Amino acid sequence: MELTPIAERFILHWGEMGSRWGVNRTVAQIHALLYLMGRPLAADEIADTLGVARSNVSTSLKELQAWRLAKVVHVMGDRRDHFETSTDIWELFKLIVEGRRQREIDPTLTMLRDALVSDELANESHNTxxxxxxxxxxxxxxxxxxxxxxxxxxxxxxxxLGMGARISRTVRRKKV
Structure with a gap:
């Protein structure tokens, strides 16, 4: 499959942003490709389109599935697994927020709660x-x-969100 220049730019940019967010570049690029295409793609088609190794695509798809950002679907007349992602940006946003919370915030909350009931807390300063x-x-x-x-x-x-932005602007204006 041949990508248009804008699709290619978006996919490359999404990969760069993924890297900055702690996500493997290829994982982010595959997600961007699935999102833009809006149809199920076979792993070999993804590999050919992005110019990455089939094994890298397989590993990346497993990671996207773990994040619930990609799922396996079947296409009539084709025995291969195909993969798709939601094209609903709000659904994707929600899945990403939930995934990050489970991986990053929830363990931090657990550690803080455990630390605050620990017997070792008595050895810490009041400031800590x-x-x-x-x-x-x-x-x-x-x-x-x-x-x-x-x-x-x-x-x-x-x-x-719009109301929150208006409230924020109003509060900033009143401070001046």
Missing amino acids: EQRLRDTLSFLETLTTWSDEMLRLKPDTLMKT
Whole structure:
């Protein structure tokens, strides 16, 4: 499959952004390709289009499946597995936020809670304990807010985000 110049730029950029977010470049590029194409693709078609090794595509697809960002589908008349991703940007955003929370935030919350009930806490300074409590409080507030936002329907979430931006601009103007 031949990519258009804009599709190629998007896929390369998505790969660069993935690297900055801690995601393997090829994983991000495959996700971008699946997103732009909006149809199921076989692994060999992905490998040929992106010019990457078939083994790299296979490993990357497994990672995308673990993140729930790609799934196997079957195409009538073709025995190969094909892969697709959602083309709903809100669904993708939600999956990414949930995945990052499970991998990054939840373990941090667990560690902070465990540290704050540990017998070893008595050996720490008051400042250290307070910073741990402040961090826990912040992350709990952030995850509660995030959970509430992700429960909203996309159109309601967009309105909420728009209202938040207007409130922020109003508050900044009043400070001046």
